[in-house]
Amino acid sequence: MFLSKVPEHGVKNKLLVNLLSALLFLAGTLTVFSTQREAFPNVTFDALMIQTNYPGATPKEIETLITNHIEDELESVSDIKDISSISAEGYSLVSVRFESDVKNVDKLINDVQQAVDRVSEFPSDLEHLPTVREMNTKDAPILEIALSGDLSRKQLQEYGKALELLVKEIPQVSKVARSGWKDEQIWVQADALAMQKYRISLDQISDALALRNINLPGGNLKGKGKEFLVRTNTEFTTPDEINEVVIRANPTGQVVRVKDVATVEYAFDDASSSIELRPNGETGFTLTVIKKESADIIKLVDQVEIIVDNFKKVAPAELKITLINDVSFWVKRRLGILLKNGAVGLILVLISLIIFLSPPVAFWTALGLPVAASLGIWLMSYFGINIHLISMFALIMVMGMLVDDAIIVAENIYRRMEEGMPPKEAAIVGGREVLKPVTTAVLTSVLVFVPLAFMTGIFGKFVFAIPVVVILMLLASWIESMWILPAHLTEFEGITKFFID
Numbered sequence: 001m002f003l004s005k006v007p008e009h010g011v012k013n014k015l016l017v018n019l020l021s022a023l024l025f026l027a028g029t030l031t032v033f034s035t036q037r038e039a040f041p042n043v044t045f046d047a048l049m050i051q052t053n054y055p056g057a058t059p060k061e062i063e064t065l066i067t068n069h070i071e072d073e074l075e076s077v078s079d080i081k082d083i084s085s086i087s088a089e090g091y092s093l094v095s096v097r098f099e100s101d102v103k104n105v106d107k108l109i110n111d112v113q114q115a116v117d118r119v120s121e122f123p124s125d126l127e128h129l130p131t132v133r134e135m136n137t138k139d140a141p142i143l144e145i146a147l148s149g150d151l152s153r154k155q156l157q158e159y160g161k162a163l164e165l166l167v168k169e170i171p172q173v174s175k176v177a178r179s180g181w182k183d184e185q186i187w188v189q190a191d192a193l194a195m196q197k198y199r200i201s202l203d204q205i206s207d208a209l210a211l212r213n214i215n216l217p218g219g220n221l222k223g224k225g226k227e228f229l230v231r232t233n234t235e236f237t238t239p240d241e242i243n244e245v246v247i248r249a250n251p252t253g254q255v256v257r258v259k260d261v262a263t264v265e266y267a268f269d270d271a272s273s274s275i276e277l278r279p280n281g282e283t284g285f286t287l288t289v290i291k292k293e294s295a296d297i298i299k300l301v302d303q304v305e306i307i308v309d310n311f312k313k314v315a316p317a318e319l320k321i322t323l324i325n326d327v328s329f330w331v332k333r334r335l336g337i338l339l340k341n342g343a344v345g346l347i348l349v350l351i352s353l354i355i356f357l358s359p360p361v362a363f364w365t366a367l368g369l370p371v372a373a374s375l376g377i378w379l380m381s382y383f384g385i386n387i388h389l390i391s392m393f394a395l396i397m398v399m400g401m402l403v404d405d406a407i408i409v410a411e412n413i414y415r416r417m418e419e420g421m422p423p424k425e426a427a428i429v430g431g432r433e434v435l436k437p438v439t440t441a442v443l444t445s446v447l448v449f450v451p452l453a454f455m456t457g458i459f460g461k462f463v464f465a466i467p468v469v470v471i472l473m474l475l476a477s478w479i480e481s482m483w484i485l486p487a488h489l490t491e492f493e494g495i496t497k498f499f500i501d
Contacts, residue, residue: 007431010487011424017487021371028374035377036386037335038297039142039327043461044105045135048112050094052130054123063087065123070094070130073115079108092130100457109134141177141288142297143304144325148284150318153182153268156284159319164287166307172295180285182268186239194261200247205262208247212236239264286324301328334392341399342373349403357414364488365403365410372402372480376473383472385465394469401445402473405438405481413489427486435482442478446471 010017052066067087071094074083079102086093102108113132122129133139145167147160164176188209190202215235221228236242243259258264291300308321315321346369353362377395385391413430417423449467454460 004432004435006482007435007486008428010483010485011427011431011490014487014490017484021484021488024378025371025374028370028377031374031378031381032387035381036294036296037299037331038291038295038386038388039140039331040137040388041386041390041462041465042293043137043458045458046098046100046102046105047135048096048109049133049135050092050096050112050116050130051133052092052126053090053128054092054126055090057090057123059087059089062090062092065121066092066126066130067094069119069121070116073118074112077108077111077115080112094130138293139174139290140327141325142291142327143289143301143323144179145287145289145304145308146284146322146324147287147319148322149316149320151316154184154266156319157181157184159315160285160287163308163311163321166311167287167289167304170300170303170307172292172300172303174290174292174295177288177290178285179288180283182285185267186236186242186264187267188242188258188262188264190262198248198256198261200256200261204247205258208245208258209236209242212245239266284320297328297331301326330389331387334389334396335387338392338396338399341396342369345399346370353407353410357410361410361414361489364485365406367488368406368477368480368485369403371484372406372473372477373399375476375479376402376469379472379476380469383468385468388465390462391465391469394466395473397466398470398473402477402480405442405477406485408434408438409481409485410489413486423490427490431482431486438481439478442474445474 050070052062052070054062054066057065063085067085070092071083071085074080074094074096079099081097081099083097084095096112098105098108109132116130116132119130145163147156147163149156151159160178160181164178167173167176188205190205195201212234213236215233217230217232221230242264243257245258247256247258247261249255289300289304291297305323308323312319312321346366349369350362350366353365357365373395380391409431412434413427416426416430419426421429449470452463452467453471455463
Protein backbone atom coordinates (compact mmCIF):
# COMPACT_ATOMS: atom_id res chain seq x y z
CA MET A 1 0.00 0.00 0.00
CA PHE A 2 1.35 3.42 -0.98
CA LEU A 3 0.42 5.16 2.29
CA SER A 4 2.28 2.57 4.37
CA LYS A 5 5.53 3.53 2.63
CA VAL A 6 5.23 7.26 3.43
CA PRO A 7 7.29 7.12 6.68
CA GLU A 8 9.90 4.91 5.01
CA HIS A 9 10.20 7.29 2.04
CA GLY A 10 10.81 10.23 4.40
CA VAL A 11 13.44 8.40 6.43
CA LYS A 12 15.33 7.28 3.32
CA ASN A 13 15.27 10.77 1.78
CA LYS A 14 16.29 12.96 4.72
CA LEU A 15 18.04 15.52 2.56
CA LEU A 16 14.90 16.04 0.48
CA VAL A 17 12.77 16.24 3.63
CA ASN A 18 15.04 18.81 5.26
CA LEU A 19 15.19 20.97 2.15
CA LEU A 20 11.42 20.89 1.70
CA SER A 21 10.89 21.67 5.40
CA ALA A 22 13.08 24.76 5.11
CA LEU A 23 11.39 25.80 1.86
CA LEU A 24 7.92 25.31 3.34
CA PHE A 25 8.80 27.40 6.38
CA LEU A 26 10.22 30.13 4.13
CA ALA A 27 7.19 29.99 1.79
CA GLY A 28 4.78 30.21 4.73
CA THR A 29 6.65 33.17 6.23
CA LEU A 30 6.72 35.03 2.91
CA THR A 31 3.03 34.27 2.38
CA VAL A 32 2.10 35.80 5.73
CA PHE A 33 3.83 39.07 4.80
CA SER A 34 2.64 39.15 1.18
CA THR A 35 -0.93 37.87 1.43
CA GLN A 36 -3.64 40.51 1.30
CA ARG A 37 -5.15 41.30 4.70
CA GLU A 38 -8.75 42.43 4.90
CA ALA A 39 -11.66 42.58 7.32
CA PHE A 40 -13.96 40.06 5.65
CA PRO A 41 -13.83 37.81 2.58
CA ASN A 42 -15.10 39.36 -0.64
CA VAL A 43 -18.73 38.23 -0.62
CA THR A 44 -21.71 39.37 -2.67
CA PHE A 45 -25.03 39.49 -0.80
CA ASP A 46 -27.16 38.54 -3.85
CA ALA A 47 -28.93 41.85 -3.53
CA LEU A 48 -29.16 45.24 -5.22
CA MET A 49 -29.98 48.69 -3.91
CA ILE A 50 -31.72 51.15 -6.23
CA GLN A 51 -31.49 54.70 -4.87
CA THR A 52 -33.13 57.81 -6.27
CA ASN A 53 -32.64 61.30 -4.86
CA TYR A 54 -35.45 63.83 -5.34
CA PRO A 55 -34.84 66.72 -2.90
CA GLY A 56 -37.86 68.55 -1.56
CA ALA A 57 -40.41 65.82 -2.29
CA THR A 58 -42.60 64.38 0.44
CA PRO A 59 -42.58 60.64 1.21
CA LYS A 60 -45.99 60.27 -0.49
CA GLU A 61 -44.74 61.97 -3.64
CA ILE A 62 -41.60 59.82 -3.61
CA GLU A 63 -43.70 56.66 -3.40
CA THR A 64 -46.13 57.72 -6.13
CA LEU A 65 -43.73 59.32 -8.60
CA ILE A 66 -40.66 57.09 -8.22
CA THR A 67 -40.86 53.98 -6.02
CA ASN A 68 -44.07 52.52 -7.49
CA HIS A 69 -42.83 52.94 -11.07
CA ILE A 70 -39.56 51.14 -10.30
CA GLU A 71 -41.34 48.28 -8.53
CA ASP A 72 -43.77 47.86 -11.43
CA GLU A 73 -40.94 47.42 -13.92
CA LEU A 74 -39.05 45.02 -11.63
CA GLU A 75 -42.05 42.67 -11.57
CA SER A 76 -41.13 41.53 -15.07
CA VAL A 77 -37.59 40.45 -14.08
CA SER A 78 -37.19 36.75 -13.24
CA ASP A 79 -35.07 35.19 -10.44
CA ILE A 80 -35.97 37.96 -7.97
CA LYS A 81 -36.81 36.60 -4.53
CA ASP A 82 -38.41 39.70 -3.05
CA ILE A 83 -38.55 43.48 -3.38
CA SER A 84 -38.76 45.94 -0.50
CA SER A 85 -38.67 49.71 -0.54
CA ILE A 86 -38.36 52.82 1.60
CA SER A 87 -39.94 56.10 0.51
CA ALA A 88 -38.67 58.92 2.67
CA GLU A 89 -38.42 62.68 2.35
CA GLY A 90 -36.15 63.43 -0.60
CA TYR A 91 -35.17 59.91 -1.62
CA SER A 92 -36.37 56.44 -2.61
CA LEU A 93 -34.56 53.20 -1.74
CA VAL A 94 -35.62 49.93 -3.38
CA SER A 95 -33.97 46.69 -2.22
CA VAL A 96 -33.92 43.67 -4.53
CA ARG A 97 -32.90 40.19 -3.32
CA PHE A 98 -32.06 37.37 -5.74
CA GLU A 99 -32.91 33.70 -5.55
CA SER A 100 -30.09 31.71 -3.93
CA ASP A 101 -29.63 29.39 -6.95
CA VAL A 102 -29.11 32.12 -9.56
CA LYS A 103 -26.38 31.00 -11.96
CA ASN A 104 -25.64 34.21 -13.88
CA VAL A 105 -25.71 37.09 -11.39
CA ASP A 106 -24.19 39.57 -13.86
CA LYS A 107 -27.04 38.99 -16.32
CA LEU A 108 -29.62 39.48 -13.57
CA ILE A 109 -27.98 42.76 -12.51
CA ASN A 110 -28.09 43.90 -16.14
CA ASP A 111 -31.78 42.94 -16.37
CA VAL A 112 -32.56 45.01 -13.28
CA GLN A 113 -30.65 47.99 -14.69
CA GLN A 114 -32.59 47.74 -17.96
CA ALA A 115 -35.88 47.54 -16.06
CA VAL A 116 -35.03 50.75 -14.19
CA ASP A 117 -34.00 52.45 -17.44
CA ARG A 118 -37.38 51.57 -18.97
CA VAL A 119 -39.24 53.76 -16.47
CA SER A 120 -40.47 56.81 -18.40
CA GLU A 121 -42.80 58.34 -15.79
CA PHE A 122 -40.14 59.92 -13.60
CA PRO A 123 -40.67 63.63 -12.71
CA SER A 124 -39.37 65.99 -15.37
CA ASP A 125 -37.28 67.90 -12.82
CA LEU A 126 -35.50 64.79 -11.50
CA GLU A 127 -31.83 65.78 -11.75
CA HIS A 128 -30.23 62.33 -11.50
CA LEU A 129 -31.59 58.97 -12.64
CA PRO A 130 -31.74 56.08 -10.12
CA THR A 131 -28.45 54.38 -9.32
CA VAL A 132 -28.27 50.58 -9.18
CA ARG A 133 -25.62 49.26 -6.79
CA GLU A 134 -24.71 45.67 -5.98
CA MET A 135 -24.33 44.87 -2.28
CA ASN A 136 -20.99 43.26 -1.40
CA THR A 137 -18.29 43.41 1.25
CA LYS A 138 -15.65 44.93 -1.00
CA ASP A 139 -17.56 48.24 -0.95
CA ALA A 140 -17.66 48.32 2.85
CA PRO A 141 -15.84 51.29 4.44
CA ILE A 142 -12.56 50.62 6.23
CA LEU A 143 -12.02 54.01 7.88
CA GLU A 144 -13.77 57.33 8.45
CA ILE A 145 -12.04 60.71 8.71
CA ALA A 146 -14.09 63.13 10.81
CA LEU A 147 -13.52 66.88 10.32
CA SER A 148 -14.84 69.57 12.64
CA GLY A 149 -13.62 72.67 14.41
CA ASP A 150 -14.11 76.36 15.05
CA LEU A 151 -14.23 77.28 11.35
CA SER A 152 -16.92 78.45 8.97
CA ARG A 153 -18.71 75.78 6.98
CA LYS A 154 -17.10 77.00 3.78
CA GLN A 155 -13.59 76.84 5.25
CA LEU A 156 -14.25 73.43 6.78
CA GLN A 157 -15.39 71.96 3.48
CA GLU A 158 -12.51 73.54 1.57
CA TYR A 159 -10.07 71.73 3.84
CA GLY A 160 -12.19 68.61 3.46
CA LYS A 161 -11.90 68.79 -0.34
CA ALA A 162 -8.13 69.18 -0.12
CA LEU A 163 -7.79 66.18 2.21
CA GLU A 164 -10.14 64.14 0.04
CA LEU A 165 -7.97 64.72 -3.03
CA LEU A 166 -4.86 63.60 -1.13
CA VAL A 167 -6.55 60.39 0.04
CA LYS A 168 -7.86 59.64 -3.46
CA GLU A 169 -4.30 59.75 -4.78
CA ILE A 170 -3.52 56.55 -2.88
CA PRO A 171 -3.61 53.80 -5.55
CA GLN A 172 -5.38 51.30 -3.26
CA VAL A 173 -8.33 53.66 -2.56
CA SER A 174 -11.44 52.86 -4.58
CA LYS A 175 -13.43 55.94 -3.60
CA VAL A 176 -14.04 58.42 -0.79
CA ALA A 177 -17.66 58.97 0.23
CA ARG A 178 -18.90 62.07 2.05
CA SER A 179 -21.31 62.00 4.99
CA GLY A 180 -22.75 65.14 6.51
CA TRP A 181 -21.59 67.22 3.54
CA LYS A 182 -23.61 70.31 2.67
CA ASP A 183 -23.76 71.34 -0.97
CA GLU A 184 -22.85 74.95 -1.60
CA GLN A 185 -25.61 76.97 -3.24
CA ILE A 186 -26.52 80.54 -4.17
CA TRP A 187 -29.63 81.59 -2.31
CA VAL A 188 -32.03 84.26 -3.55
CA GLN A 189 -34.02 85.56 -0.57
CA ALA A 190 -36.91 87.73 -1.69
CA ASP A 191 -37.91 90.84 0.28
CA ALA A 192 -41.71 90.94 0.64
CA LEU A 193 -41.88 94.73 1.12
CA ALA A 194 -39.67 95.39 -1.92
CA MET A 195 -41.73 92.97 -4.02
CA GLN A 196 -44.90 94.79 -2.99
CA LYS A 197 -43.32 98.14 -3.80
CA TYR A 198 -42.33 97.11 -7.33
CA ARG A 199 -45.36 94.82 -7.78
CA ILE A 200 -43.15 91.80 -8.48
CA SER A 201 -44.22 88.21 -7.74
CA LEU A 202 -42.08 85.20 -6.88
CA ASP A 203 -43.00 83.60 -10.22
CA GLN A 204 -41.62 86.60 -12.08
CA ILE A 205 -38.31 86.33 -10.20
CA SER A 206 -38.16 82.59 -10.86
CA ASP A 207 -38.98 82.96 -14.56
CA ALA A 208 -36.36 85.69 -15.03
CA LEU A 209 -33.67 83.56 -13.44
CA ALA A 210 -34.69 80.47 -15.44
CA LEU A 211 -34.54 82.35 -18.75
CA ARG A 212 -31.10 83.73 -17.93
CA ASN A 213 -29.53 80.59 -16.38
CA ILE A 214 -29.21 78.40 -19.51
CA ASN A 215 -26.61 76.22 -21.21
CA LEU A 216 -27.82 75.11 -24.64
CA PRO A 217 -26.17 73.94 -27.88
CA GLY A 218 -26.74 76.23 -30.85
CA GLY A 219 -25.53 74.09 -33.74
CA ASN A 220 -22.38 74.80 -35.75
CA LEU A 221 -20.97 77.29 -38.24
CA LYS A 222 -19.06 76.13 -41.30
CA GLY A 223 -16.53 78.24 -43.12
CA LYS A 224 -13.65 77.67 -45.50
CA GLY A 225 -11.88 74.68 -44.04
CA LYS A 226 -13.17 75.47 -40.57
CA GLU A 227 -16.12 74.49 -38.45
CA PHE A 228 -17.22 76.15 -35.20
CA LEU A 229 -19.55 74.79 -32.56
CA VAL A 230 -22.03 77.32 -31.22
CA ARG A 231 -23.25 77.09 -27.66
CA THR A 232 -25.17 79.48 -25.43
CA ASN A 233 -23.79 79.33 -21.90
CA THR A 234 -25.13 81.92 -19.46
CA GLU A 235 -25.17 79.83 -16.30
CA PHE A 236 -24.72 81.75 -13.06
CA THR A 237 -21.41 81.41 -11.25
CA THR A 238 -21.48 84.30 -8.75
CA PRO A 239 -24.14 86.20 -6.76
CA ASP A 240 -23.26 89.43 -8.61
CA GLU A 241 -24.43 87.93 -11.91
CA ILE A 242 -27.79 87.07 -10.35
CA ASN A 243 -28.11 90.53 -8.80
CA GLU A 244 -27.93 92.15 -12.26
CA VAL A 245 -30.65 90.01 -13.85
CA VAL A 246 -33.50 92.20 -15.14
CA ILE A 247 -36.94 91.13 -13.97
CA ARG A 248 -38.98 93.86 -15.67
CA ALA A 249 -38.30 96.93 -17.82
CA ASN A 250 -40.41 99.66 -19.45
CA PRO A 251 -39.92 101.85 -22.56
CA THR A 252 -38.63 104.76 -20.48
CA GLY A 253 -35.58 102.77 -19.43
CA GLN A 254 -36.65 101.97 -15.91
CA VAL A 255 -35.75 98.42 -14.87
CA VAL A 256 -36.25 96.25 -11.83
CA ARG A 257 -33.36 93.95 -11.11
CA VAL A 258 -33.09 91.01 -8.73
CA LYS A 259 -30.98 93.06 -6.32
CA ASP A 260 -33.89 95.53 -5.97
CA VAL A 261 -36.26 92.90 -4.54
CA ALA A 262 -34.00 90.18 -3.10
CA THR A 263 -30.76 89.43 -1.32
CA VAL A 264 -28.37 87.06 -3.11
CA GLU A 265 -25.62 85.27 -1.18
CA TYR A 266 -23.68 82.01 -0.87
CA ALA A 267 -25.23 79.45 1.48
CA PHE A 268 -25.40 75.72 2.12
CA ASP A 269 -28.23 73.34 1.41
CA ASP A 270 -30.40 72.88 4.50
CA ALA A 271 -31.76 69.61 3.06
CA SER A 272 -28.29 68.03 3.23
CA SER A 273 -27.43 65.82 6.15
CA SER A 274 -25.34 66.96 9.11
CA ILE A 275 -23.26 65.00 11.59
CA GLU A 276 -22.71 65.85 15.23
CA LEU A 277 -19.30 64.74 16.44
CA ARG A 278 -18.87 63.68 20.07
CA PRO A 279 -17.88 64.47 22.75
CA ASN A 280 -17.92 68.21 22.05
CA GLY A 281 -21.09 68.08 19.99
CA GLU A 282 -19.53 70.00 17.09
CA THR A 283 -21.14 69.71 13.69
CA GLY A 284 -18.99 68.54 10.83
CA PHE A 285 -18.74 65.79 8.24
CA THR A 286 -16.84 62.58 7.59
CA LEU A 287 -14.86 61.21 4.65
CA THR A 288 -15.39 57.46 4.36
CA VAL A 289 -12.50 55.58 2.75
CA ILE A 290 -13.39 52.51 0.66
CA LYS A 291 -10.55 50.30 -0.52
CA LYS A 292 -10.08 48.46 -3.78
CA GLU A 293 -10.72 44.73 -3.76
CA SER A 294 -7.01 43.88 -4.05
CA ALA A 295 -5.81 46.34 -1.39
CA ASP A 296 -4.30 45.34 1.95
CA ILE A 297 -6.41 46.94 4.68
CA ILE A 298 -3.59 47.44 7.21
CA LYS A 299 -1.17 48.97 4.71
CA LEU A 300 -3.89 51.24 3.33
CA VAL A 301 -4.93 52.54 6.75
CA ASP A 302 -1.27 53.19 7.57
CA GLN A 303 -0.97 55.30 4.40
CA VAL A 304 -4.11 57.25 5.24
CA GLU A 305 -2.80 57.94 8.75
CA ILE A 306 0.46 59.30 7.30
CA ILE A 307 -1.46 61.62 4.94
CA VAL A 308 -3.71 62.85 7.76
CA ASP A 309 -0.72 63.48 10.07
CA ASN A 310 1.05 65.49 7.36
CA PHE A 311 -2.16 67.42 6.60
CA LYS A 312 -2.56 68.37 10.25
CA LYS A 313 0.87 70.01 10.18
CA VAL A 314 -0.19 72.52 7.50
CA ALA A 315 -3.85 72.93 8.53
CA PRO A 316 -4.92 75.57 11.09
CA ALA A 317 -5.05 74.57 14.74
CA GLU A 318 -8.84 75.13 14.78
CA LEU A 319 -9.34 72.22 12.38
CA LYS A 320 -9.92 68.95 14.23
CA ILE A 321 -9.33 65.72 12.29
CA THR A 322 -10.17 62.41 13.93
CA LEU A 323 -9.95 58.86 12.57
CA ILE A 324 -12.98 56.78 13.57
CA ASN A 325 -14.47 53.35 12.79
CA ASP A 326 -11.07 51.92 11.89
CA VAL A 327 -11.85 48.35 10.75
CA SER A 328 -8.14 47.49 10.50
CA PHE A 329 -8.02 47.62 14.32
CA TRP A 330 -9.95 44.35 14.51
CA VAL A 331 -7.77 42.73 11.84
CA LYS A 332 -4.60 43.73 13.72
CA ARG A 333 -6.09 42.52 16.98
CA ARG A 334 -7.10 39.11 15.59
CA LEU A 335 -3.72 38.75 13.87
CA GLY A 336 -1.97 39.56 17.14
CA ILE A 337 -4.03 36.91 18.96
CA LEU A 338 -3.09 34.39 16.28
CA LEU A 339 0.64 35.12 16.53
CA LYS A 340 0.54 35.17 20.33
CA ASN A 341 -1.35 31.88 20.50
CA GLY A 342 1.08 30.30 18.06
CA ALA A 343 4.15 31.42 20.04
CA VAL A 344 2.72 30.54 23.46
CA GLY A 345 1.37 27.26 22.14
CA LEU A 346 4.75 26.31 20.71
CA ILE A 347 6.45 26.99 24.04
CA LEU A 348 3.84 25.07 26.07
CA VAL A 349 3.91 22.14 23.66
CA LEU A 350 7.71 22.02 23.86
CA ILE A 351 7.62 22.05 27.69
CA SER A 352 4.98 19.30 27.79
CA LEU A 353 6.89 17.13 25.34
CA ILE A 354 10.17 17.56 27.23
CA ILE A 355 8.43 16.36 30.42
CA PHE A 356 7.06 13.18 28.84
CA LEU A 357 9.52 12.54 25.99
CA SER A 358 13.25 12.96 25.48
CA PRO A 359 14.48 16.46 24.60
CA PRO A 360 15.54 15.59 21.00
CA VAL A 361 12.17 13.95 20.30
CA ALA A 362 10.37 16.87 21.94
CA PHE A 363 12.34 19.34 19.87
CA TRP A 364 11.54 17.74 16.52
CA THR A 365 7.90 17.22 17.47
CA ALA A 366 7.49 20.88 18.46
CA LEU A 367 9.29 21.95 15.29
CA GLY A 368 6.49 20.31 13.34
CA LEU A 369 4.06 23.01 14.49
CA PRO A 370 5.59 25.93 12.49
CA VAL A 371 6.35 23.61 9.54
CA ALA A 372 2.75 22.33 9.37
CA ALA A 373 1.38 25.86 9.88
CA SER A 374 3.63 27.21 7.11
CA LEU A 375 2.48 24.50 4.70
CA GLY A 376 -1.17 25.19 5.56
CA ILE A 377 -0.82 28.97 5.12
CA TRP A 378 0.93 28.48 1.77
CA LEU A 379 -1.91 26.20 0.62
CA MET A 380 -4.42 28.84 1.76
CA SER A 381 -2.89 31.40 -0.60
CA TYR A 382 -2.82 28.78 -3.39
CA PHE A 383 -6.59 28.32 -3.00
CA GLY A 384 -7.16 32.10 -2.97
CA ILE A 385 -7.99 32.51 0.73
CA ASN A 386 -6.67 35.78 2.15
CA ILE A 387 -5.95 36.68 5.75
CA HIS A 388 -9.17 38.08 7.22
CA LEU A 389 -11.22 37.78 10.39
CA ILE A 390 -12.92 34.54 9.28
CA SER A 391 -9.77 32.71 8.13
CA MET A 392 -7.87 33.84 11.25
CA PHE A 393 -10.68 32.50 13.42
CA ALA A 394 -10.25 29.13 11.68
CA LEU A 395 -6.46 29.26 12.19
CA ILE A 396 -6.85 30.00 15.90
CA MET A 397 -9.35 27.14 16.21
CA VAL A 398 -7.14 24.55 14.45
CA MET A 399 -3.77 25.65 15.85
CA GLY A 400 -3.98 23.33 18.84
CA MET A 401 -4.80 20.34 16.64
CA LEU A 402 -1.66 20.58 14.51
CA VAL A 403 0.64 18.68 16.90
CA ASP A 404 -1.86 15.97 17.93
CA ASP A 405 -0.78 13.65 15.12
CA ALA A 406 2.89 14.42 15.68
CA ILE A 407 2.66 13.53 19.39
CA ILE A 408 1.17 10.11 18.61
CA VAL A 409 3.77 9.35 15.95
CA ALA A 410 6.69 10.61 18.03
CA GLU A 411 5.62 8.69 21.13
CA ASN A 412 5.35 5.41 19.20
CA ILE A 413 8.72 5.90 17.50
CA TYR A 414 10.26 6.79 20.86
CA ARG A 415 8.77 3.60 22.37
CA ARG A 416 10.41 1.52 19.64
CA MET A 417 13.74 3.22 20.30
CA GLU A 418 13.43 2.35 24.00
CA GLU A 419 12.89 -1.29 23.03
CA GLY A 420 16.28 -1.27 21.34
CA MET A 421 15.48 -0.61 17.70
CA PRO A 422 17.91 1.58 15.73
CA PRO A 423 16.50 5.08 15.21
CA LYS A 424 15.96 4.62 11.46
CA GLU A 425 14.19 1.29 11.87
CA ALA A 426 12.20 2.63 14.80
CA ALA A 427 11.07 5.65 12.73
CA ILE A 428 9.91 3.43 9.86
CA VAL A 429 8.23 0.77 12.00
CA GLY A 430 6.79 3.17 14.58
CA GLY A 431 5.40 5.47 11.90
CA ARG A 432 3.89 2.59 9.95
CA GLU A 433 2.20 1.16 13.06
CA VAL A 434 0.21 4.33 13.80
CA LEU A 435 -0.38 5.35 10.18
CA LYS A 436 -3.92 3.94 10.02
CA PRO A 437 -5.21 5.37 13.33
CA VAL A 438 -3.60 8.76 12.67
CA THR A 439 -5.00 8.89 9.14
CA THR A 440 -8.43 7.86 10.42
CA ALA A 441 -8.35 10.56 13.10
CA VAL A 442 -7.42 13.23 10.53
CA LEU A 443 -10.09 12.05 8.07
CA THR A 444 -12.84 12.06 10.71
CA SER A 445 -11.95 15.65 11.62
CA VAL A 446 -11.85 16.61 7.95
CA LEU A 447 -15.22 15.00 7.22
CA VAL A 448 -16.83 16.94 10.08
CA PHE A 449 -15.96 20.23 8.37
CA VAL A 450 -16.68 19.17 4.77
CA PRO A 451 -20.47 19.92 4.95
CA LEU A 452 -19.70 23.52 5.96
CA ALA A 453 -18.01 24.03 2.59
CA PHE A 454 -21.26 23.24 0.76
CA MET A 455 -23.53 25.59 2.69
CA THR A 456 -25.50 27.97 0.48
CA GLY A 457 -26.70 31.51 0.96
CA ILE A 458 -24.88 34.50 2.42
CA PHE A 459 -23.93 32.62 5.59
CA GLY A 460 -22.38 29.87 3.50
CA LYS A 461 -20.27 32.40 1.61
CA PHE A 462 -18.98 33.91 4.84
CA VAL A 463 -18.06 30.62 6.57
CA PHE A 464 -16.63 28.95 3.46
CA ALA A 465 -13.10 29.87 4.55
CA ILE A 466 -13.46 28.04 7.89
CA PRO A 467 -13.75 24.44 6.56
CA VAL A 468 -11.18 25.07 3.82
CA VAL A 469 -8.59 26.44 6.26
CA VAL A 470 -9.21 23.69 8.83
CA ILE A 471 -9.02 20.92 6.21
CA LEU A 472 -5.83 22.31 4.67
CA MET A 473 -4.21 22.65 8.09
CA LEU A 474 -5.17 19.09 9.11
CA LEU A 475 -3.81 17.68 5.86
CA ALA A 476 -0.61 19.68 6.38
CA SER A 477 -0.27 18.24 9.90
CA TRP A 478 -0.70 14.70 8.51
CA ILE A 479 2.05 15.26 5.92
CA GLU A 480 4.35 16.67 8.58
CA SER A 481 3.73 13.89 11.12
CA MET A 482 3.85 10.93 8.71
CA TRP A 483 6.55 12.03 6.27
CA ILE A 484 8.67 14.83 7.76
CA LEU A 485 8.70 13.92 11.48
CA PRO A 486 10.00 10.30 11.13
CA ALA A 487 12.93 11.60 9.08
CA HIS A 488 13.71 14.31 11.64
CA LEU A 489 13.62 11.87 14.57
CA THR A 490 16.51 9.94 13.04
CA GLU A 491 18.76 13.00 13.27
CA PHE A 492 21.38 13.11 16.02
CA GLU A 493 21.28 9.35 16.59
CA GLY A 494 23.96 9.56 19.28
CA ILE A 495 22.09 12.19 21.27
CA THR A 496 18.84 10.23 20.98
CA LYS A 497 20.50 7.02 22.20
CA PHE A 498 22.07 8.96 25.09
CA PHE A 499 18.68 10.11 26.39
CA ILE A 500 17.18 6.64 25.91
CA ASP A 501 20.03 4.94 27.74
